[in-house]
Amino acid sequence: MKVFQGIEELSRAVGTHLGYSDWHTVTQKQIDTFAEATGDHQWIHVDPAKAARGPFGGTVAHGYLTLSLVPVLVWQVYEVEGLAMGINYGADKLRFPSPVPVDSRVRAGVELLSLVPGGGGHQARTKVTIEREGGDKPVCVVEAVSILVP
Structure with missing residues (x-):
């Protein structure tokens, strides 16, 4: 994990790749729990028997479940000390x-795209690319926007 000593030090990292998170295993229990929380019970996610005969050969995680992993994975990549708080602003x-x-x-790879004053602090824009071990394409790519308040 990279630890930045405040906004000024973080600003010097704009345009760089900050690193990768640890690997996270997406389990059927996690998929089922996400289905319960969101009401999205599509068979490709929650019916292993039917999904085995489907286009993916088994169940797959919801796209928004994958997106919801962004905070926990990014927190493993970098931290900014001296903040009162950091909040999600959008994507x-x-x-x-x-x-x-x-x-x-x-796992997630994180690139710091920009850091500009705004929103009562500094608006940080990161490109988060979540990849699957052994996969040939990313499973999620998003520009995440956060407000970092000193």
Whole structure:
């Protein structure tokens, strides 16, 4: 994990790749729990028997479940000391280029695109690319926008 000593030090990292998170295994229990929380019970996610005969050969994680992993994975990549708080502001350019089969291992790579004053602090824009171990394409690519308040 990279630890930045405040906003000024973070600003010097704009345009660089900050690193990768640890690998995270996406389990059927996690998929089922996400389905319960969101009401999205589509068979490709929650019916292993039917999904085995489907286009992916088994169940796959919801795209928005994959997106919801962004905070926990990014927190493993970098930290900025001296902040009162950091809050999610939004996301741009969200894509799910490839599915996440059950029991896949995923990790996030993070690139700091910009850091500008705004929103009561500094607006940080990162490109987060979640990849699947052994996959040939990313499973999620998003520009995540956060407000970092000193």
